[in-house]
Amino acid sequence: MNTTEAFVGLTCRDCGASVDAETGAHRCPECGGALDPTYDYERLNLARETFGDRRFESMWRYEELLPFDGDAAVTAGEGATQxxxxxxxxxxxxxxxxxxxxxxxxxxxTVADRGLSVAVTAASQHGAETIALATTGNSGQSASAYASVAGLDSEVFVPSRTGFTNKAMINVHGGEMSVVEGRIGDAIANFEDEYGRNEEWYPARPFQTPxxxxxxxxxxxxxxxxxxxxxxxxxxxxxxxxxxxxxxxxxxxxxxxxxxxxxxxxxxxxxxxxxxxxxxxxxxxxxxxxxxxxxxxxxxxxxxxxxxxxxxxxxxxxxxxxxxxxxxxxxxxxxxxxxxxxxxxxxxxxxxxxxxxxxxxxxxxxxxxxxxxxxxxxxxxxxxxxxxxxxxxxxxx
Known part of the structure; x- marks a missing residue:
């Protein structure tokens, strides 16, 4: 994996277990808790001028504080907003x-672009072929866009109430969309059922991916x-x-x-x-x-x-x-x-x-x-x- 110098792995928020980022991609294998990227900050020598000397054009200008090298990032120019x-x-x-x-x-x-840029980068680094998630809408549009940039497939589950623009753009970006009758809980349940039958999918819901x-x-x-x-x-x-x-x-x-x-x-x-x-x-x-x-x-x-x-x-x-x-x-x-x-x-x-x-x-x-x-x-x-x-x-x- 093309990781940054300070990134050392993942830590479980619930039990404190350390998880190798090479093999762990989702929830804690010990207790099922949420994982959090961990860094050795002593490896960094950052000053305000470090960032001030860079162009304000993408969130990847902060790559030392992210898990993956900017050169490996799946990016569409997210961040640097007004x-x-x-x-x-x-x-x-x-x-x-x-x-x-x-x-x-x-x-x-949407702000979801920031998170999906990193999550899809991780999926690509892990050799995934398909990104999958349930979402109220914006994250689905974002996930399908970033999956497309990375050359991956995407499976997006949305509730029927999701707005037309999100639904349309999921398909425009090449995503496969399942519209589930009801609200977000119904979409999540449907996604979990399908994920159980397609364990090769790379789940990209918040806190299901770290x-x-x-x-x-x-x-x-x-x-x-x-x-x-x-x-x-x-x-x-x-x-x-x-x-x-x-x-x-x-x-x-x-x-x-x-x-x-x-x-x-x-x-x-x-x-x-x-x-x-x-x-x-x-x-x-x-x-x-x-x-x-x-x-x-x-x-x-x-x-x-x-x-x-x-x-x-x-x-x-x-x-x-x-x-x-x-x-x-x-x-x-x-x-x-x-x-x-x-x-x-x-x-x-x-x-x-x-x-x-x-x-x-x-x-x-x-x-x-x-x-x-x-x-x-x-x-x-x-x-x-x-x-x-x-x-x-x-x-x-």
């Missing part, structure tokens, strides 16, 4: 600065570097499965431990009221979230009733002095439209939960007057423009 100021929102929230990290500018219009959250940690690296190596006071993520927030926790911890930053940001999970297992776990002081019964939200991208790495998510929130917040669908869709009209950015309905969540957090006094708050737009609004337009029509606009 950090856009939202001054009117900052005024409304009563903080110093609000910036939106616009992941809709990635190759397939590489999805690893690619997403580069988003936090970029935010800090774009702010002149100043850590924002808070980062708010729309949260379903939670790979992006877990990645941010790991990325922020790495920068701090390497002496590149002086602090870590408070990390906040924003969910929809109709499916908020992380919010409820925080409110009830649980160490593991309970599965959400009867999820019901228009924001399908974050409608994950049982996050696979829920315990890790809660750790990320608590260890950074962050929090979790939920808002109703009306507030979420209103927030997406407000950003489109005041900032010009197109947020997906699910991603707009970061905006409505931040507004609610500000109302609760979570932020101070001079704070810099970063909101993450996890996917482009044109993927589900019909949802936002329908919301306007219901308002008679």
């Amino acid at each position: 950090l856009v100021a939202a001054p009117s929102l900052a005024e409304t929230m009563g903080v110093g600065h609000v910036l939106i990290k616009d992941e809709g500018r990635n190759p397939t219009g 590489y999805r959250h690893e690619g997403k940690k580069t988003l936090l690296y970029e935010i800090v570097e774009q702010l002149g190596w100043t850590v924002p006071d808070a980062v708010v993520y729309p949260t379903g499965e939670g790979a992006a927030l877990v990645g941010a926790y790991k990325g922020a911890s790495e920068l701090h431990d390497l002496g590149l930053t002086d602090d870590v940001p408070a990390l906040y999970a924003a969910q929809a009221e109709g499916c908020a297992p992380i919010v409820r776990a925080i409110e009830e002081n649980r160490s593991i979230p309970e599965p959400w019964q009867q999820p019901d939200t228009i924001c399908g991208g974050i409608e994950i009733p049982d996050p696979r790495a829920g315990e890790w998510l809660l750790e990320a929130i608590r260890e950074t002095d962050g929090g979790a917040v939920s808002t109703d669908d009306e507030a979420i869709l209103d927030a997406g439209i407000e950003i489109a009209q005041s900032v010009g950015l197109e947020l997906s309905p699910s991603a707009a939960a970061s905006v409505s969540g931040a507004l609610e957090l500000a109302e609760r006094g979570a932020f101070d007057e001079g704070d810099t708050v970063v909101l993450v737009n996890t996917a482009a609004g044109n993927k589900e423009s019909d949802v936002l337009r329908s919301h306007l029509m219901r308002k008679g606009i």
Whole structure:
């Protein structure tokens, strides 16, 4: 495998077992827990100038902190997305600065591209022929794109409610798609059944592969570097499965431990009221979230009733002095439209939960007057423009 100098293997989050990355690709062989890429940071000699001397054009500019050499990467130019100021929102929230990290500018219009770039690189390094996963939509489009770049096949299982754009582009990128009646849980069950009969498939669901959250940690690296190596006071993520927030926790911890930053940001999970297992776990002081019964939200991208790495998510929130917040669908869709009209950015309905969540957090006094708050737009609004337009029509606009 073409691995980087500091990458030493995989460590189980649950039992602490060390797993050879050459042979281990998925869950822990000892206990079935989630695996996390591990590094020997003493092998690195990194300074802020190390990255400042490189062109800001891809997340692979941080290759020393990723498992695989940039030359071996399966890439379509993901990362290096813009950090856009939202001054009117900052005024409304009563903080110093609000910036939106616009992941809709990635190759397939989603933050999933970061994780799938690393995961498909791993699959290619392991000699896989087929990538497979169940997804609410965006990750399926991304997986089929990166599998195609790598010359691999892809099998994507989506619930029937997945938007037309995701479904269409899965096929356009050459993926085989199974549309499963129902919601994401039904798609996952169908995928697991088929995976049991096709064990040569390389599963690419978050935390089933250890590489999805690893690619997403580069988003936090970029935010800090774009702010002149100043850590924002808070980062708010729309949260379903939670790979992006877990990645941010790991990325922020790495920068701090390497002496590149002086602090870590408070990390906040924003969910929809109709499916908020992380919010409820925080409110009830649980160490593991309970599965959400009867999820019901228009924001399908974050409608994950049982996050696979829920315990890790809660750790990320608590260890950074962050929090979790939920808002109703009306507030979420209103927030997406407000950003489109005041900032010009197109947020997906699910991603707009970061905006409505931040507004609610500000109302609760979570932020101070001079704070810099970063909101993450996890996917482009044109993927589900019909949802936002329908919301306007219901308002008679």
